[in-house]
Amino acid sequence: MNSPHLAVILLSPPDSGYSLTLENKIAGVPVFKRLLLTLQRAGIKEFLVLSRQLDEREIEIHRKGIEKDSRFKGLLHWHDRAEFFAAPNKEQANALTPSQPFLLVNGNLVTHQKVIRRFMESANNNKLDEIICLALDSEKPGGLYLLPQTKFSTLSHRNGSENDEGKAERIVLSANTNFWVEVRDNVSAMEAERKLLRYGKNHYHQFMDIWVNSLFSVHISAMLVKTPVTPNMLSLFGMFIGLLSGWCFAQGNYLGGLAGGLLLAFTAIWDCCDGDVARLKFLESDFGEKLDTICDNLINVFIFTGMMLGVAKTQGWGPALIPFTMLATGGGLIFAFIYFPKGGKGSFFKESRMYDIIQTLASRNFIYVILLFAIGGHLDWFLWLAGIGSLIFALMLFIARRQTIKTVLSDP
Known part of the structure; x- marks a missing residue:
């Protein structure tokens, strides 16, 4: 049929x-x-x-x-x-x-x-x-x-x-x-809205989205859908929050780092809201998805630049620029490997085991790792961890990409 x-x-x-x-x-x-x-x-x-x-x-x-x-x-x-x-x-x-x-x-x-x-x-x-x-x-x-x-x-x-x-x-x-x-x-109308909002949680698959972010975002989204605010406006506002988070990290003191970590955690919650509003109001678009990706990556630039400036204030430019340069190099290679082959986030690796790793590392989960380092007062440690980790991950993607290309070329 x-x-x-x-x-x-x-x-x-x-x-x-x-x-x-x-x-x-x-x-x-x-x-x-x-x-x-x-x-x-x-x-x-x-x-x-x-x-x-x-x-x-x-x-x-x-x-x-x-x-x-x-x-x-x-x-x-x-x-x-x-x-x-x-x-x-x-x-x-x-x-x-x-x-x-x-x-x-x-x-x-x-x-x-x-x-x-x-x-x-x-x-x-x-x-x-x-x-x-x-x-x-x-x-x-x-x-x-x-x-x-x-x-x-x-x-x-x-x-x-x-x-x-x-x-x-x-x-x-x-x-x-x-x-x-x-x-x-009116009673059944309220029930319908409540169930519809709750059903939106089924869209999420990452651990922190399911158990933390969506618990807050569903209530924020419930208010936002009643306003004329568009998902693209929400993406841009989330980028502004990320910029503010980076500014806090750049202060180089404990309170600045903690405030930056909390604001960054809020961007993870807010990032769920623009998608929720888009789906609830049938406003999904290719442009909106690209804008969201651009804003997410700019937030990464803001927060890591802020961390580098904050470490430079307390430890000098050497301990700040070395891990930041490693991170910038690794991050640039990762971005190129993931987004430019074809089709968006990691689609080139979809048939390989690397795809699940990409989806995990490219998720919002790492934000809460940053928050833990901020609470512990060791954002400099995280900067080194991110710098070394990004180079290792870029190398893994390079190897996986070569293997994927060889497999495609060898298939009849």
Whole structure:
């Protein structure tokens, strides 16, 4: 079974009115628009919205509002549910009848694109003529169905696919790693936002991101998504914090080193926030990723330059410049080996054992090592450790790169 490209969305007003789903924001995006963007990220390209209790003028206003949003790239059809299947519009309904199974979604659903993808991938193993629904436990079906194309005409019935719910084959996904919430009131809206923010932790794989950084960043991100601040602004502000951290290191005293270490630890938390906001508001971009990488590397320049200046103040230029020169040489080679072969951070080494080492050393974990040295008052030790370590790691990358090239050339 091919993945569906059409989603039919049944939109009905909650008891409190349409403002709850069409205007109320969940993590910075209105509930209904979030659903469309989530489905789009899951691979849906065409959307048919069948609404109740909205006149033609209101439908046109909301449709244009979505189509003008640069994040939305799909094809959107929006009609009154009763009128769409009426005799005068039969030709229009026939033209939109899908040729393969389609998704049927409740318009108040909040979930994540990964959940939808898992549902569709699991549904690929079922028969083409089956009705399939999502469930997070065997007793509780979700607001997401996969229907055969022959069921399209049944959407004109009062209860739509609900008549077939008892016959539906349920795909049960673990509630521990998946979520969906149907927003019916303010309480469920708050629950949806809370679960969505918590689900963002699944993006992280590094130890300190999971157990330290995300514990703080999720609360900061929850506030930031309610503001007009963009992820790129957050990346630039994080770079400013890194510059301030480097200035503190350059003071050459214990309090300056400690303040620099604490500010640097905060950049690790803040660096999670720009990604969180980008994902929650569907603002990821290639430019944003490149800007984030540039800012991260500039922060490294600021903090190590600050450390060098701080050591020079207390021990003289010799003990400061020797490890700093080693670090600059090793760091420059590492940057060239990792970023310039092709495809970004370490992708050239993806098929080798070196890739996991790159991902670990290029992570935010090392920031907390610096903080420990700052607390101990021995940033000069860390400067030597970083200088020697960078040269060793650069040599390891050079050897691994040569081996990778030899392997590629020797393959037929």
